[in-house]
Amino acid sequence: MNFEFEWNSIMFLIPSLFMFCCGVYGFLTRRNMIAILISLELMLNAVDMNFVVFNRFLYPGQLDGMFFTLFAIAIAAAETAIAIAIIINAFRISRDIDVKDLSKMKF
Amino acid sequence: MDSVGSLILYFVVAFAIMVFSVLAVTTRKILRSATFLLFALFATAAVYFMLGYQFLGAVQIAVYAGGIVVLFVFSILLTSQPGDNAKPLASKKRTLGFLGAIAMFVICAWALVDRVAMLVNIPEMEEHTMHKIGEALMGTGHNQYLLPFEAISVLLLACIIGGIVVARKKND
Numbered sequence: 001m002n003f004e005f006e007w008n009s010i011m012f013l014i015p016s017l018f019m020f021c022c023g024v025y026g027f028l029t030r031r032n033m034i035a036i037l038i039s040l041e042l043m044l045n046a047v048d049m050n051f052v053v054f055n056r057f058l059y060p061g062q063l064d065g066m067f068f069t070l071f072a073i074a075i076a077a078a079e080t081a082i083a084i085a086i087i088i089n090a091f092r093i094s095r096d097i098d099v100k101d102l103s104k105m106k107f
Numbered sequence: 108m109d110s111v112g113s114l115i116l117y118f119v120v121a122f123a124i125m126v127f128s129v130l131a132v133t134t135r136k137i138l139r140s141a142t143f144l145l146f147a148l149f150a151t152a153a154v155y156f157m158l159g160y161q162f163l164g165a166v167q168i169a170v171y172a173g174g175i176v177v178l179f180v181f182s183i184l185l186t187s188q189p190g191d192n193a194k195p196l197a198s199k200k201r202t203l204g205f206l207g208a209i210a211m212f213v214i215c216a217w218a219l220v221d222r223v224a225m226l227v228n229i230p231e232m233e234e235h236t237m238h239k240i241g242e243a244l245m246g247t248g249h250n251q252y253l254l255p256f257e258a259i260s261v262l263l264l265a266c267i268i269g270g271i272v273v274a275r276k277k278n279d
Binding site: 005006007008009010011012013014015016017018019020021022023024025026028029030032034035037038039041042045048049052053056057058060061062063064066067069070071073074075076077078079080081082084085086087088089091092097 | 114117121124125128129131132133137140141144147148151154155158159160162163166167170171174175178179182183185186187200201203204205207208209211212215216219220223224226227228229230231232233235239240243244250252255259262263266267269270271273274276
């Protein structure tokens, strides 16, 4: 069976771009703070994927992209933990986590 | 990596990434949104495995899918009733967000196809053993990452303390 096939970096970058754009859409339109955070995670994840794909296609002998992704995952975890702590605190204050109703911190 | 099977696997994974990320941002139930995010993260881990970064795929599953999604689910259950639906969006805002995302997708996809599409044929890569990864993570030389590793550990400690201070009940 003759099966000629070429992997192209586009094949991985387009799904990643699509994921990022979904994150942008969610970030712009959702109003629940946790939903906004989920969109943010999608965007971070898409960027992580790009690091890995470019590392694999351009410099397969090195590990730089992989370590960037590793540290990005760790920072994403830290950021999520803090953001959720803030969201829970905001929920305690106003019993709601809709961004439209959170106007107490406005000055 | 050149068989028909890996191509089929690729299409399944790419399809899963697209479908689950769309569902994660469009579904009205917030708990379902977190579940779809989990599936999208799993699909990303599958991409890492396909590209040969087994360690990274394992970290992705352990930290993202195992840690962050659980955190999401807990905070969702703490802040909303399980049956809650999100209010429908104002159609103007939705149109605006949709147009923004589509415009961004078209422009970036055009740039990618125009500039990056010549990166074909995944080059050969020797397997990254745990030994090699560990040395790169723990060394101070060229292409070694001890300093960011330590900085991340300090950041995580600060984040633990900050999380506790922000989220604890204040009974004074």
